[in-house]
Amino acid sequence: MSDPILTDPWRVIRDLYTACDPATTEKFPKFVTEHFKSHLQAPDVFAQVPVLDLKHPPESFSDGSVVVFHAMIQDTSISPELYLAFSENGVGGGWGLPDGGTNQTGDVRTSDLRECSVFWAVTIPGLSAWCFEGNPLSETSVAHCCMRPHKYPVPDAPHIGVQLKAISTSHGQIYDETLARPLRTTDLSSFVGILTSEPVQASLEQPTPSNVVTLHVLFSITIPSSVIPRLFPDSSLIPTIKSLREEIIQWIADEGLAGDRYAAEWVLLCAVARVRSRTPPVLPLSFTLAGFPPPLGDSSTTPTLHHVLSQLFPLVTTVPLSLNNLNNTSSCPESKDEDLHSGWLQHPKGSILLLTESAVTEGGIFNKGVMNIHSVQEMMRDQILDYIFPFSSFRFDTDCSFVIVTEGKKSTFFKACIQTNINVLLRPVLPVDRARQALYKSSDLISLPPPDKLSQFRRLVGGSKIGQVTIGESTGKHIEEDFLQERSTATKGAKGQGFTPDDLVQRVLVARQV
Template sequence: MVSSLLVDALARPSVLLQDLANVPDDAQDLPARVSKYFGDIFASDDAFNEITQLGLETPPESLTPRSLVRFDAMVQDTACSPEIYLSKRSSGECGGWGLNEHDATDDDPSPVDYNLLRECNVIWAVSIPGQSPWSSSQGDLGVAPSTTPAPSPLSHKYPLPSTAHLGVQIKIYDSTLAEPIRTTDLYSFVGILTSDPWHTSSETVTLVPTIHVLFARQIASTIVPRAFPASFESPVREVREHLISWVADEALAGDKLAAEWVLLAVMSKVQSRAPPILPLSLNLTGFGPSTASNPKLTHVLSQLVPMLAVLPLSLNVVNSTTFVPESKDEDLHSGWLQLPKGSLCIVSEVSMDEGTVSQKGVYNLRTIQDTMSNQTLDYVFPFSQFSFETDISFLVLSAGKKSPFFRTQLQVPLRGSTDTGLYAPDASLIRLPSPETLSEYRNLIGGGKIANITLEESTAKFIQDDFVKERQAASSKNAGKTGDVVTSDDLIIRMMVAKLLAASYHRPEVTREIWEEAKALDERRKARLD
C-alpha cells in the first residue's frame, strides 16, 4: 500500500518542504532535517524507484517546473562559487530550494536580516560517462530516445566529445551532504527541478537545468549492486568458460587465450595505494588497421561492464582534443580521461594514421601513459595543477605487433587472421546469449570487481619458494648469454594475475592450484610473444 506521504512527496515536494520549514526548530538545522525527512520517505528501493529519473528519454524540458526528479550522475566540477540565499522570506515562508524565485517581496525596500543569510554549495554534474544502457533503469533494453535530445548546455563539461548527455547544475543546502563530494564521484541527486542561471567569470549568464537537492545517495562503482562470492544457477567454472568462449567467438575471432586475459583485465582495480597495487593494463595486438568500423570487442564489453569509454586515437583526436580537465575563465572544462572510478577505458589505436603529433598531442599521449601507470590524473588550473586519484582499467588495442605509444604491463598478440571477425559497424551484429545467461556473465564480472582476495601464510610461503626456484632455473638457462631475467616485478604481476584469477572463479583466496593455473596462463601468453 502506497502511503499518502509518499504520494505527496512525489506530487508536491515544495508543499512538504514548506510544511517542514514551518515546524518550530533551529532554522540553521533545516537543511539537515530536509535531507533526513525526504531520505526517510524514499528509503525503500520501491519508493526510490518511483521518482522520475532525468535522462535522455526524460529530459528536463519535458517535465513540469518544480517536479521531483532524480539524476544519476558523475560529479564533474566542485569548484563552482557557492550561492548565498535568504533562509526565510519577508513573508515568513521558507527560502532556498528555489522557493524564492518568484517572490513578490524581492523589491521590498526593508533591510535584509543578515542573520538569515545562508550558503548553498553549487556543483556541476553530468550523465555517467560511458554508462552501458543495460545498467541504467531507463535503458534496460538499450532503446534510444524517441526524439533527438536537445543539446546539453555547457557541453565542454562532459568528457566524451559529441556524445549525447545531460548536464545539470546541482544546488546542495545541507553542508554535511556536500562536504565529502569529490569530482568523478557517482551520486543519485534527488530534488526539485528548476531552470536557474549559470554564472561564469566572463559575466555570461546561461539558463541551465538545476536540481535543488533534498537528499542524495552515492552510487557504487558497479552501478548495479553486486555480491562476492555470488551465487549462480550453473557452476561458476562453467559460467566462466562460457563467458570466455562468447567473448572469443563474438569479438576475437575465436581466440580464447586473449578472451581470458581480457576477462582478468576488466576486473582489475586499485587494490592499494601504498604499496601501489594498481590495475593491470593490457595491450591486445594484431588487430590490423581499420577506419570504417569499430572493434567488435567494444560492443561485446559494453554488454558486460557498466561503464565503458572508448578513446579512438587519431591524429585529430590526439592533436586537437583535451584529455585532462582544465579550468578556463574559472570554468572547469572536461577531458577524455575525467572518468568515474571503476570505468573501463579502451584506447583504440586501430584508426591512427601517419602524420605529425603536435606538442599538445605528445602531452595527451603522455597523460594516458601516466594515468595508466600511476592511476592519477592532473587537473590543470591557470597557475597550478593538482593530481587526483583515479581507478580506471585500461585496454589498449593495437593494429601492429605492439603499441607504438604505450607501455602496458601485459601484452597478448591475437592468434590467427586479423582480416575478418574483429570489426563491426554497430552492436546489432553481435549475437547475444539469453538474458539469463548475460545476467550471470555480468554478475561474475561485477562480483569479481569488488572481490577482496586473501592469501594464507602457507600459500604465500609456497609461492615465494616456487618463485625462487623459477628465478634460479632462469638464471642457469641464461648463464653466459643474453636472455629474459626474472625479476621481483614479475612476481608482483603474477601475484596480481593469481588474485584476479581467484576473483574470476569467485574464490575468496589464492590457493596453490590457482597459483599454478596463473603461472600456466602467463607462460602461454609469453609463448606467443616469443
C-alpha cells in the first residue's frame, strides 16, 4: 500500500497543518477528519485498511499505523486530556504525533491547549466469527496479552482492549456527522485511527501510569444494531420466507436441540425479539428451556445451541450461572478506584445471552450472588442495567434477549411468568445418551447448510430483528377470542386457575415475532 494516508498518516497531518490558513486553525481537527474520511470511506479503499483484532493484534503493527477497530465502548467515564494544539515550532499536536509540541522552549500558552476525549473500547463481546470477514492482512501468530482484562464483560476471554483518544468539541463529541450525540457505553462503532502506545490515566489502584494500546481516532462509522446491515423486508427473500423459516427452525432443532422442533421455534422467536417501545413497555420475551440435561464431563461445557445460534446471529454469549460466578464475579459494571470494571451483563444492544444452570452445585449464595441474580432479573424484566459508582449508580437502557437452559422443570433462579415469560420442557427425539451428546457437541461437528442457504438464514433473522411488524385486525381478533376461550376453560377447570391480562399481552408479543 503506497498511499501515504495509510503508510504515513503523521506526515499527511503535518502537511495539512502547514497548508492550513492560520485564520482557520480552530477548525483544523474537523479538517483532518474530513480529509481522512473522504479518502478512506469509499468501500474499495476502506477494505484496504488493516483490521485490529485477535488475528492481527497491536503487536503486529508498527507505531503510527492506520487501522480500523470494530469495537464496543466500555467506559466513557475517563476524564478528558489536554494536548498542545499549536506550538512555536509550527507542528500541530494531537493524533499521537511524535514531535507535536516537544520542541516548545517557552511557557505553554493556555490558549494553545485543546481538549481530547478519552474512552475505553474492547473487542465486541459475543461477536460471531463470520462477521467482519475479509481482513487484507495474512494471519499472524503474534500473541496478545490485554493490559486491563477487568474491562471486558466475558471473564478470561481473549480480546483486545484499546484506549481511544479523539479530538473533541466542547460537548465531548468526535468530529463525525454519524455521531451527532456523545458516545455511550455498549455503543458499537468501527473506529479508524492511528495506533500508538501511550500511558493510561493513573488511578488509585495503579498510581503509576502504564502504557496501553492507544488509538487516535480519525473518524468512526456507527455499526448498526444488526452488526451486518440488513433489510426488512428483504425483497429477494419474500417469495421463500415461509419455507426459509421452517428450514431455520428444523436446522436449529436438528443441530442444537436433539430434534425438538417445538423448542427450536420458541428459541428462534425469543432470539429475534427486541425492545419495540419503552413507553408503554413493549420488551423482549425471555425464554426458559427446562429439562436440559447437564454435560457428561465439565459442567461449564458450552451447549451446542450456542454454536448454532452463533451461525445465525452476530452477537451471542453464553454465561454459566455457577455459584462461583454468582458469588465472586460482577454482573453489573462497577467503578473501583476510579476505574470502571465491566460486568458480564454489559453487552451491546441486539445481543443474545444464553444463561446455563448446568454448573449449579450445592452451596450457598451470598450477598453478591443475590445482587447478581437481582440484576439479571431486572434486566430481563425492564431491559435496564445499573452502572455502580462509589456514591451513586446510573441506569442504562439495554436490549438483550435471554435464553435460559436448566436441568429442572423450572429455572433455579428465575421464576416463569415473572422474569422469564416462556417456559418449555425440552423433548428430544433422540435416545437419552445420543441426545446428551448432541446437546454438547463441539462447533466443528455441526452440520452447516450450504453457504448460500446459510446466508439466506442470516438475512432473514437479521431483518426480522430490526423489522417493524403490525398485527392485522383479523389476527388481533383471533388472539383475543382464543385468549377468552382458554381463560374461560381454565377458570372452569379443577384447579380454577384463570389467565391474567399479562397472558394476552404475551400472545400479542409472540404474534409480532411469528
